[in-house]
Structure formats: C-alpha cells, structure tokens
Amino acid sequence: MAKIVLHGHDSEIILGPDATWNPSDNFAGGTDEFGNPITINDVTVTGSVNPHKAGDYYVTYTYVDSAGNAHSVTVKVTVVKSDASLSGHDTTINEGSDWNPSDSFGGGTDGYGRPITINNVVVTGTVDTNKPGDYLITYTYTDEGGNVFTVTVIVHVTGHSNVPGQSGSGNQTSSGNHQGSDNSGQDTESIGQQTNSSESNGTSDHIVSLGHHDAQAKGKSELPQTGDDKIQGPLLMGIGFTLFAFLGISRLFNQRRD
Known part of the structure; x- marks a missing residue:
C-alpha cells in the first residue's frame, strides 16, 4: 500500500468587513493508501477561524484510513490588521x-x-x-x-499669465482683453481719441494720454503770437490818458490865474 499523505498550508487573513474563511482555504489535498486523491470531504476539520478578530488560529485536518489509522496535518491561520x-x-x-x-x-x-x-x-x-x-x-x-x-x-x-490690464472710464477698447494688448503701441490718432474721451468721461485716461496733452500744450506756447500789438495798445492808451489829464490841469490853472 501507498503511504498516506495530507497537505495543508499556513495563511494570513486581512481583518475586515469582507474577510471570510473556509476549511478548504488551507487544505491542500492528499492521497490515501491506495493512491487515490483525498478531498476536503474526506477529512475531519478541527478548529475554526474568526476572520473578524485578529489573532492566530490553528486548524487540524484528519484523515482515517481503511485500517482505522488517523493521519492529520495542522495549519496556522493568522488574522491580521490591514497594511493597506x-x-x-x-x-x-x-x-x-x-x-x-x-x-x-x-x-x-x-x-x-x-x-x-x-x-x-x-x-x-x-x-x-x-x-x-x-x-x-x-x-x-x-x-x-x-x-x-x-x-x-x-x-x-x-489660467494663462495675466497681462497688466487697463482701467478707466475712457473709450479703451482693450479693456478686459486677456491677449496682452496695451496702449504703448497705439498710433497718434488712437491716442488723440482717448484724449477726447477722457476730457468728457473722467481722469483715468489722462495717464495713458498724458504725453499727448503735453505735446499739445507745448505746441500752443510755440505758435506765432500777436504779443507786440497787445503791449502797444495799453501803452498808447496810458500816454493818451496822461496827456489828457495834463491838459485838463493846465486849463484849470490858467482859469484860476485869470
């Protein structure tokens, strides 16, 4: 007759709500004295495992041959906390x-x-x-x-990198544009339009168009002036008034002497 062999293996069970254990989980089979396979149904299981409580559990599988001899194998089942x-x-x-x-x-x-x-x-x-x-x-x-x-x-x-925006109450068409436009590249005509709008709508646009205002002020001071006529007019009036007063005083003096 062949030698009876039983196989089992130790294992670990992760403690948790879905943890389960069955006797067949640790039984690895075997062969009887005639060489026939031994299944979990051919053995007696001693011991149990609580998969919801951490600890070491020992389970024994026993097979009794045709002569009444018992053959067994014991395994260790460890229920452990999760390492997840x-x-x-x-x-x-x-x-x-x-x-x-x-x-x-x-x-x-x-x-x-x-x-x-x-x-x-x-x-x-x-x-x-x-x-x-x-x-x-x-x-x-x-x-x-x-x-x-x-x-x-x-x-x-x-979002994309913010580009310095423009604020104010003037007609700045680039307000709210996130494509990086600014006023530094505008032509003279555009700046002139902003100057007009800032004069009627607020002061914010003056920051943008300040250079244009300076140019206008400077241009006005250099235009040809009629300053000579303005000076000569008051001077002649003064001389006339003085002469008229002098003649009046002289006439009054002559009247008193006569």
Whole structure:
C-alpha cells in the first residue's frame, strides 16, 4: 500500500468587513493508501477561524484510513490588521495642459503591504484642463478584507499669465482683453481719441494720454503770437490818458490865474 499523505498550508487573513474563511482555504489535498486523491470531504476539520478578530488560529485536518489509522496535518491561520495604504498629492497645471489620474496618484500598498498601482484604484472626479479652477479627485482602494481607503486631492488649473490690464472710464477698447494688448503701441490718432474721451468721461485716461496733452500744450506756447500789438495798445492808451489829464490841469490853472 501507498503511504498516506495530507497537505495543508499556513495563511494570513486581512481583518475586515469582507474577510471570510473556509476549511478548504488551507487544505491542500492528499492521497490515501491506495493512491487515490483525498478531498476536503474526506477529512475531519478541527478548529475554526474568526476572520473578524485578529489573532492566530490553528486548524487540524484528519484523515482515517481503511485500517482505522488517523493521519492529520495542522495549519496556522493568522488574522491580521490591514497594511493597506493610499496616498495622493495636489497638482497645479496650466490651462490647456494634459492631466492624467496617475499624475496626482502617490501610490500605496495592499492589505499585505505589497505595492499597488493606479490600476488597482477607482478614480472619481474629472478635470477640465481648458477651464481654470480647482477640481477634486478621489482615489479609492478596497483591500482584501474589504477595508476601504480613500484620498482626495485638488488639481489646480491656472489660467494663462495675466497681462497688466487697463482701467478707466475712457473709450479703451482693450479693456478686459486677456491677449496682452496695451496702449504703448497705439498710433497718434488712437491716442488723440482717448484724449477726447477722457476730457468728457473722467481722469483715468489722462495717464495713458498724458504725453499727448503735453505735446499739445507745448505746441500752443510755440505758435506765432500777436504779443507786440497787445503791449502797444495799453501803452498808447496810458500816454493818451496822461496827456489828457495834463491838459485838463493846465486849463484849470490858467482859469484860476485869470
């Protein structure tokens, strides 16, 4: 007759709400005295495992041969707390850039401490890379014991670099334009239009068109003037008034002497 062989193996169970254990989990089969396979139905199981309570459990599988001889194998089942972990990190990207869930995923481990990848997690949330804003992305991993681990990160989508804007109440057509236009490159005609609008609508535009106002003021001071006529007129009037007064006094004096 052949030698009776029984096989069993030790194992670990991750403690958790979905943890289970069955006698067949640690029984690895065997052969009887005739060389026939021994299944879990041919053995007697002694001992049990509570998969919801951490600890060491011993289970014995016993087979009785045709002669009434008992053959057994004992295994150790250890219920342990999960070593699962999960991490992620906030990410900042520019508007229009690419983003993938793996970009903000920091990795993790399963219940036994083995590394997990982005393929082992469930990702919820989306990122619109064409719209600036903050987007919440959640990574969820469920370990072998049914324990759920989550981590939520923020993906910041920033707009294009801001270009110094223009403010004021004048007719500045570039107000609110985010394409980098400013007034420094405008021609003389455009500046003149801004000057007119600022005189009627407010003072803000004077900052933009100040140089044009100076040029106008300077131009006015250098135009040909009729200053000679303005000076000569008052002078002649003064001389006439003095002469008239002198003649009046002389006449009065002569009258009194006569």
